[in-house]
Amino acid sequence: MKPIRSKTVLIRRKFLDSWFISRAGMNLYRGCVHDCLYCDGRSETYRVEGDFDRDAVYKENAVDVLARELDPRRRRKPFNPGYVFIGGGVSDSWQPAEKELKLTRRVLELFKIFPYPLLLLTKSSLILRDIDLLTALNAECRVTVAVSLSTVDERLSAILEPVASPPAERLEVVRKAKEAGLGAGVMLLPVVPMITDRPELLDASYTAAGEAGADFVAAGPMTLKQGRQWNHFMAGIEEHFPEAAAAYGKVYGAVPDRWGNPSSSYYEYFGPLVHEIASRHGLPRRIPARLFPDNLSEAERAMVILDQMGGLCRERGLTSTFGWAARSLSRLDVPLESPEGWKNLRMLGGVGSATERIIKEILDTGCSRSYERLLVGGNLSG
Numbered sequence: 001m002k003p004i005r006s007k008t009v010l011i012r013r014k015f016l017d018s019w020f021i022s023r024a025g026m027n028l029y030r031g032c033v034h035d036c037l038y039c040d041g042r043s044e045t046y047r048v049e050g051d052f053d054r055d056a057v058y059k060e061n062a063v064d065v066l067a068r069e070l071d072p073r074r075r076r077k078p079f080n081p082g083y084v085f086i087g088g089g090v091s092d093s094w095q096p097a098e099k100e101l102k103l104t105r106r107v108l109e110l111f112k113i114f115p116y117p118l119l120l121l122t123k124s125s126l127i128l129r130d131i132d133l134l135t136a137l138n139a140e141c142r143v144t145v146a147v148s149l150s151t152v153d154e155r156l157s158a159i160l161e162p163v164a165s166p167p168a169e170r171l172e173v174v175r176k177a178k179e180a181g182l183g184a185g186v187m188l189l190p191v192v193p194m195i196t197d198r199p200e201l202l203d204a205s206y207t208a209a210g211e212a213g214a215d216f217v218a219a220g221p222m223t224l225k226q227g228r229q230w231n232h233f234m235a236g237i238e239e240h241f242p243e244a245a246a247a248y249g250k251v252y253g254a255v256p257d258r259w260g261n262p263s264s265s266y267y268e269y270f271g272p273l274v275h276e277i278a279s280r281h282g283l284p285r286r287i288p289a290r291l292f293p294d295n296l297s298e299a300e301r302a303m304v305i306l307d308q309m310g311g312l313c314r315e316r317g318l319t320s321t322f323g324w325a326a327r328s329l330s331r332l333d334v335p336l337e338s339p340e341g342w343k344n345l346r347m348l349g350g351v352g353s354a355t356e357r358i359i360k361e362i363l364d365t366g367c368s369r370s371y372e373r374l375l376v377g378g379n380l381s382g
């Protein structure tokens with residue numbers, strides 16, 4: 001694996017997202033030898049040059065650059081990232097080269113000096129090498145470990161994710177992280193249409209995650225963008241699952257969307273199915289409020305909860321204005337807990353009397369009973 005030098009490492013976004021509760025993250029590597037068949041890091045959208053799995057590179061100066069970027073004395077404005085997210089995107093931070101390079105480990109060491117909350121996502125059990133360090137960091141600032149799975153079926157996983165750790169090893173990461181006192185869960189991302197989305201396979205993933213002690217299981221279908229990702233994926237499908245190949249044109253190709261989302265009719269299948277299975281297992285379907293990073297303001301906490309509620313309603317085919325209210329809250333430029341913030345709340349888009357009550361409950365108690373019910377597959381009202 002070749003080294004590169006990078007001027008910046010931290011990627012900052014304007015808005016917190018409610019899946020990863022983060023507005024800052026990083027790719028310490030670019031490209032990934034895990035070679036997952038469905039990986040969307042291959043897409044031209046992310047501008048990774050060369051062969052995605054053969055020409056992966058690492059940012060050899062990442063520790064020095066990040067030390068500057070994280071240092072509060074070098075900032076004019078306060079830096080409030082929610083979780084700093086390490087993982088996903090265009091690389092896995094614990095891919096095999098990390099064993100010798102120890103780049104991710106050296107980056108984690110920096111968080112002893114700058115104790116921001118961390119959310120880590122990987123498909124590799126190599127992260128267990130760092131469990132001592134993560135346990136020490138968790139004593140200073142919240143650390144949550146998530147493993148991503150497409151299925152617990154070892155045979156399918158070996159085709160779809162040939163170099164990643166087997167699913168059982170990834171679930172062992174969840175178990176060990178929980179034993180170490182960390183937050184830990186499963187991102188069932190991506191569920192691959194026609195291959196890992198059969199009810200019995202999804203059910204097996206939820207069962208295994210529950211047995212491992214996962215705090216949450218967040219599931220979503222594969223995105224498939226036209227271009228390199230599509231070509232690579234379809235070549236693999238033609239080789240291993242030729243009987244499924246024709247269906248991808250209908251699910252993704254009929255009206256290709258820039259982000260590669262499946263068609264709305266696929267969501268009509270996927271949403272209720274996941275809802276039914278998740279409800280049966282009673283596992284939170286997003287990172288739950290008790291694992292939110294402590295650095296969120298009250299408005300941000302309310303915003304994330306409402307956005308999660310909007311997403312959960314959408315998946316069940318229910319209409320709601322929660323997502324709209326969340327976006328409005330994210331633009332509120334006075335503290336929500338101030339009299340002016342409260343007065344403005346009534347005028348925000350998407351905030352009717354029911355949503356206002358939910359926001360007030362979040363301000364008073366840090367959470368909402370409607371949210372907690374929805375999160376595990378229940379109804380909005382008790």
Ligand code: SF4
Nearest residue numbers: 032034035036039091
């Ligand atoms: S582990 Fe993640 S980044 Fe690496 S190939 Fe698989 S999906 Fe892509």
